[in-house]
Amino acid sequence: MIMKAAGPSTGSEPGAGSEPLAGTGLSARVGRRGLMLGGAGVGAALLAAGGHGDARADGQPSPRPRFGPYGEHQGALINEPTAATAVISCDVITDRRAELAELFMIISDRIGVLTGGAPTASDDPSRPPDDNGILGPSYPGGKLGVVVGVGASLFDDRFGLADRKPVGLTSMRTFPNDDLDERLTHGDLSIQLTSADDDVVTHAVRDLTKHTRGLMQPRWRINGTAAAPRPAGAPRNLLGFKDGTANPATDPATLDRLIWVGTGQPSWAAGGTFQVIRIIRNLVEFWDRVSLQEQELMFGRRRDSGAPLDGDRETEAPDFAADPRGQVIPLDAHIRLANPRTEHTDRSRILRRSWNYDLGLDSNGQLNQGTLFSCYQQDLQRQFEAVQTRLIDEPLTDYISPVGGGYFFVLPGMADKDDHLGRSLLAR
Numbered sequence: 001m002i003m004k005a006a007g008p009s010t011g012s013e014p015g016a017g018s019e020p021l022a023g024t025g026l027s028a029r030v031g032r033r034g035l036m037l038g039g040a041g042v043g044a045a046l047l048a049a050g051g052h053g054d055a056r057a058d059g060q061p062s063p064r065p066r067f068g069p070y071g072e073h074q075g076a077l078i079n080e081p082t083a084a085t086a087v088i089s090c091d092v093i094t095d096r097r098a099e100l101a102e103l104f105m106i107i108s109d110r111i112g113v114l115t116g117g118a119p120t121a122s123d124d125p126s127r128p129p130d131d132n133g134i135l136g137p138s139y140p141g142g143k144l145g146v147v148v149g150v151g152a153s154l155f156d157d158r159f160g161l162a163d164r165k166p167v168g169l170t171s172m173r174t175f176p177n178d179d180l181d182e183r184l185t186h187g188d189l190s191i192q193l194t195s196a197d198d199d200v201v202t203h204a205v206r207d208l209t210k211h212t213r214g215l216m217q218p219r220w221r222i223n224g225t226a227a228a229p230r231p232a233g234a235p236r237n238l239l240g241f242k243d244g245t246a247n248p249a250t251d252p253a254t255l256d257r258l259i260w261v262g263t264g265q266p267s268w269a270a271g272g273t274f275q276v277i278r279i280i281r282n283l284v285e286f287w288d289r290v291s292l293q294e295q296e297l298m299f300g301r302r303r304d305s306g307a308p309l310d311g312d313r314e315t316e317a318p319d320f321a322a323d324p325r326g327q328v329i330p331l332d333a334h335i336r337l338a339n340p341r342t343e344h345t346d347r348s349r350i351l352r353r354s355w356n357y358d359l360g361l362d363s364n365g366q367l368n369q370g371t372l373f374s375c376y377q378q379d380l381q382r383q384f385e386a387v388q389t390r391l392i393d394e395p396l397t398d399y400i401s402p403v404g405g406g407y408f409f410v411l412p413g414m415a416d417k418d419d420h421l422g423r424s425l426l427a428r
Contacts, residue, residue: 067145069111071413072271073260076145076194077353077376078250081226081235084198085355086205087277087372089151089187089406090216095158101426103215107148107191108420110211114204117141132210134203144204145194148421149275149408154188164425166261166269168380172276172407175388177397184279184404187219192374198225220404222279224355224372233306233314238282238356238369239399241299242306245314246339248349258383259351259376268424271412276350276384278373279357279404285367287399298396300333308335317341337390348386350375370400380407 066075092100119138120131155165171186193204201223209218229235234242248254256262259273287295296303306314310328318329320341329336339349352375359368377383411421 067115067142069108069115069146069414070416070419073273073413074147074410075413077147077192077273077275077351077410078255079145079194079353081353081355082145082194083196083226084201085192085194085224085226085372086201086221087224087374088191088193088205088208088221089219089277090189090191090212091219092154092158092188092215093217094215097159097426099215100159101422103212104422104426105420106211106215107208108414108422110208111146111148111414111421112417114207115141115144115146117143132203132206134199134206139200139203143195143197143200146204147190147192147194147275147410149190149410150422150425151187151189151406151408153186161425164266164268166272166274166409167265169274169409170380170407172405173385175402176392178402179281181403184220186406187408189216190275190277190406190408198223222357222372224357226355235354237354237371238284238358239287239295240303241295241301242314243354243371244352245301245306246317246335247351250351258347258349258378261378268427269409269412273376273378273410274380274384275408275410276373276375276377276380277405277408278402279370280373281368281370281401281403283399283401284369290399297330298334298394300329300335309333332394334391334394334396337394338387340390345386348383350377350383350387370403373405376410 066079068075092103094100094103117138117140118131120129120133120135121137122129122131152165152169152171155161155169174180191208193201193208195201195204205221226235229242234245237243248258261269261272261274265272292303296309300318301308305312308316308318308329310318310323318335318341320329320336323329325331326333326336339345352373354374355372357370357372359370362368375384412424414421414423
């Protein structure tokens with residue numbers, strides 16, 4: 001569900017960088033966004049729905065999910081998409097630096113409790129319970145992943161942090177083909193909660209909002225779901241295609257090269273990474289009227305197997321050099337634009353983690369569904385924005401409409417239970 005809270009705001013497509021979506025200039029294309037979205041609000045609440053699984057596209061087992069909250073990095077972002085997630089963007093509603101530090105300490109403390117498990121019974125029946133009870137009288141640890149980021153707006157003049165803003169962190173820019181709702185964009189903080197169980201995510205959302213009341217205010221929220229891929233490999237998006245097949249590996253060397261920030265950033269930021277969140281509506285009712293051949297040409301992949309149009313298996317890399325005129329995979333196919341597979345564009349690869357959402361119906365009675373897209377990278381301009389720029393006006397834009405999201409910097413991890421998120425950022 002997406003909740004919108006008051007606040008100012010300023011948007012990508014389901015496929016940036018890891019090639020889930022596609023483009024080709026076939027004659028059947030018609031501009032449909034205006035017809036589909038005319039007069040339709042995004043709604044006051046977004047629900048969620050799904051696709052993801054247990055095997056990677058390369059056929060190897062997925063790494064064991066990391067839900068422990070301690071380490072150099074916030075390691076939960078490395079996990080493959082879980083069955084359930086919630087992304088909450090919040091505004092900090094204090095202007096005192098000491099209270100901002102208190103907020104980070106409360107969030108960190110609750111992360112420790114929520115990921116570690118705890119008994120929930122109240123010691124005093126005459127008082128409100130400490131826990132909301134959704135998971136019963138106690139709950140086990142190791143079920144919840146949490147990723148916390150900070151937006152560019154946190155570095156305004158409220159807290160004296162302007163000189164500590166990560167280099168390149170800005171408000172999310174509006175790209176051509178975006179249709180952003182200001183109520184669903186930006187925020188001082190981003191908090192993503194992930195689990196195999198929806199009730200674990202719901203429990204954590206309630207807990208965090210309770211304990212941070214008076215210090216931060218939810219700005220917008222969206223729930224997402226992911227289900228086991230059918231067949232094995234990358235999960236499917238709501239357009240029916242496998243999503244995220246060409247993600248980079250998550251070995252330490254690749255993560256250091258593409259994901260974790262390095263030199264050129266403030267020293268406090270070591271161990272962090274840039275996060276992009278995009279709420280991307282899929283215009284499914286129009287998409288379902290497009291021929292399978294045209295759909296596959298837009299993606300550059302087979303819908304059933306996920307294989308590139310010049311291959312037989314999902315894991316095969318397309319051979320663009322052997323098809324310079326785009327006779328097999330069109331020159332504007334999504335996989336060709338998102339990841340051209342050149343030495344130069346290898347530096348723009350991103351680690352994407354996406355879920356599906358289902359918002360019910362819009363005000364025109366149209367299905368309101370789409371992709372909750374997130375990705376991580378070392379440099380927003382070199383990676384996400386470079387990919388997104390290549391995708392401007394791809395044919396797929398007739399069937400998708402980015403409506404919200406934001407740019408955030410994922411904070412370095414916590415060393416142990418006595419540490420807290422944001423400590424290095426706020427250190428004098």
